[in-house]
Amino acid sequence: MTSAGSGQPQALARAFAVVRHGRLWLVPTVLCALVALFLTLLYMGGILDPNGNLRRLPIALVDTDQGPPLPGQQQALGAQVSRAIVASTPAGTVQWRRLSQAQMQDQLASGKVYGALVIPADFTTSVAALTTPRASARPSLTVLTNPGLGSLGSSLASQITQRAAHQASLTIGRQLTTQASRQGADATTRALLGDPIDVTTRVGHRIGNHSGLGLTAFYFTLLLVLTGFVGGNVINSGVDAGLGYTDNEIGPWHTRRPTVPISRTQTLLLKMLITAGITVLTTSLLMVAAIAILGMDASHLPLLWIFSYCASLAVGLGVQAINAAFGGIGQVVSMFVFIALALPSSGATIPLHAVPGFYRFLALFEPMRQLSDGVRSILYFDARADAGLNRGWSMIAIGVALALLFGFAMSLYYDRKGLDRLTTRSSAEPGAAP
Numbered sequence: 001m002t003s004a005g006s007g008q009p010q011a012l013a014r015a016f017a018v019v020r021h022g023r024l025w026l027v028p029t030v031l032c033a034l035v036a037l038f039l040t041l042l043y044m045g046g047i048l049d050p051n052g053n054l055r056r057l058p059i060a061l062v063d064t065d066q067g068p069p070l071p072g073q074q075q076a077l078g079a080q081v082s083r084a085i086v087a088s089t090p091a092g093t094v095q096w097r098r099l100s101q102a103q104m105q106d107q108l109a110s111g112k113v114y115g116a117l118v119i120p121a122d123f124t125t126s127v128a129a130l131t132t133p134r135a136s137a138r139p140s141l142t143v144l145t146n147p148g149l150g151s152l153g154s155s156l157a158s159q160i161t162q163r164a165a166h167q168a169s170l171t172i173g174r175q176l177t178t179q180a181s182r183q184g185a186d187a188t189t190r191a192l193l194g195d196p197i198d199v200t201t202r203v204g205h206r207i208g209n210h211s212g213l214g215l216t217a218f219y220f221t222l223l224l225v226l227t228g229f230v231g232g233n234v235i236n237s238g239v240d241a242g243l244g245y246t247d248n249e250i251g252p253w254h255t256r257r258p259t260v261p262i263s264r265t266q267t268l269l270l271k272m273l274i275t276a277g278i279t280v281l282t283t284s285l286l287m288v289a290a291i292a293i294l295g296m297d298a299s300h301l302p303l304l305w306i307f308s309y310c311a312s313l314a315v316g317l318g319v320q321a322i323n324a325a326f327g328g329i330g331q332v333v334s335m336f337v338f339i340a341l342a343l344p345s346s347g348a349t350i351p352l353h354a355v356p357g358f359y360r361f362l363a364l365f366e367p368m369r370q371l372s373d374g375v376r377s378i379l380y381f382d383a384r385a386d387a388g389l390n391r392g393w394s395m396i397a398i399g400v401a402l403a404l405l406f407g408f409a410m411s412l413y414y415d416r417k418g419l420d421r422l423t424t425r426s427s428a429e430p431g432a433a434p
Contacts, residue, residue: 031332039340046344050156050354056095057353059157060104060116060144061085065123077127077172078119081141084171085117085164094160108146108205110387111376114351115157116144116204117165127172130196131179139197141165144204148380151213153351162199169197207380208297216296217376218348223290224308224375225368227282228315229338232275233331235316236323239271245421264411264421268324272407275316283309300383307378307392311371314399318367321407342368348376370395 018024065078073080086096097113107113119141120126126139143161145154176193207214241248244259262270287305290296298304315338322337323330344355345362346369352360363369374392381387 031329035332038336042340042344046355046359047350050152050350053356054093054156054354055357055360056092057153057157057160057351058095058097058107058113059161060099060107060113061096062099062101062104062116062118064101064121065119066121067124070124070128077124081119081123081168081172085168088167089160089164104144105204108144109381110384111146111149111381112387113157114146114149114153115161116146117161118142118144127176127196130176130193141168141197141199143199143201145201146205147203147211147214148205148207148217148376149214150218150349150351151215152349153354154214156351156354158201162201165197165199166195169195169199172196205380210295210297211379212296214380215349216290217379218346218372220286220290220296220308220379221311221346221348221368221372221375222343223286224283224312224371225315225338225342227286228279228312229319229334231278231282231312232316232319232334233323235271235274235278236320236330239267239274243267263415264324264419265408265415267421268320268407268411271320271324272317272404275320276313279309279313279316283312286312298379300378303383304375304378307374307389307396310396310400311367311374311392314396314403315367317400317403317407321403321410324407325410338367342366345369346372348372365395367395367399 061082063078063082065076067076067078069076082098089096097107099107099116101118104113104116104118108116120139123139123141130139143158143165145158147154173194173196176196210216212219237246240246242257243262244257248255248257283305287298287301287308291298291301318338319330319334322334326333341362345352345359345366347355347363348368352363352369370392373388374396377384377387377389377392383389
């Protein structure tokens with residue numbers, strides 16, 4: 001009989017004997033290396049240079065200046081400033097949208113613009129008064145932000161509009177100081193006229209104080225995707241263990257149930273039905289924790305629950321379909337589809353207008369962008385359909401349809417080919433190659 005003391009060295013020797021086989025290292029080494037490489041490229045590649053990757057960031061430009069033009073000029077200063085701002089902006093970086101006041105408010109309220117620059121109705125009149133005793137206040141330009149589109153996107157738009165407004169102030173200041181010099185103004189007056197315009201910044205479309213500076217939509221969507229992804233994989237493993245196709249291990253405890261003869265197609269249907277049922281619970285708990293316990297600002301609660309359930313369910317069904325098709329590496333594949341490729345292309349933290357083109361391409365079909373737009377519409381933009389809710393519903397429907405078609409097509413194909421999951425293997429000798 002082998003003593004406990006001698007058994008320990010034998011077990012270690014066996015482990016060292018097995019670990020020398022290269023085939024045991026091959027698959028996990030390759031997979032881990034590829035995951036590390038691609039995750040780094042994907043996540044870091046999208047955030048390093050938002051300003052350098054800026055492409056057509058939509059910002060409203062509202063000119064309400066009513067003039068009249070200054071002496072010797074044909075246009076009011078508002079029109080001149082608007083034209084100069086558009087001309088001085090590097091080509092392709094900003095999409096200046098010339099809108100009326102009402103159009104600007106509508107696009108802020110639907111998340112179509114990241115901010116606005118507003119030229120007031122008395123702009124020319126207040127500038128003209130600076131060189132006369134009638135001056136009572138500095139002319140002003142107003143920068144409006146849209147925090148519902150995320151803190152970084154709103155900040156980018158604010159920086160651009162403030163820079164444009166300051167440049168307009170310096171341009172007008174040069175004209176005023178030249179005129180003042182001709183009129184014999186002293187140095188102090190000329191210095192004050194050099195930068196005459198006051199730039200004020202305020203919120204253009206207000207969101208709640210418990211909205212994470214516009215980030216709750218992203219994190220709430222991330223939770224929906226994660227619960228669908230993790231829940232789908234847990235259900236996949238649990239059902240396989242319950243049907244006797246895999247071992248069930250919890251710490252030192254190990255069980256193996258009798259194998260239930262069931263086809264791949266029937267197994268997939270079972271997993272999807274369980275996913276649909278459990279997602280009711282996870283969605284409800286998610287909303288209770290975020291809204292009732294933590295106090296996240298949210299409205300349209302029934303709509304938010306329905307959308308959240310369908311979104312998380314679409315991800316869960318997609319995970320089941322991928323696992324049915326790819327087997328053991330299905331978790332890695334679904335991780336890339338729903339997490340690795342989806343997060344940097346979501347546009348929820350860094351605007352899609354400020355990431356490389358590859359990520360804008362991914363955003364056309366990756367789920368995080370579609371789902372975050374829908375959640376953002378519900379949380380910040382009064383559930384407006386044109387604020388991303390319609391697109392969210394459409395992509396959920398497409399995602400569910402693709403999951404069902406792909407999953408059942410692959411499982412039916414495997415069943416018809418006779419590729420049963422029941423296999424018989426001989427046991428390996430200790431130290432033999434795996």
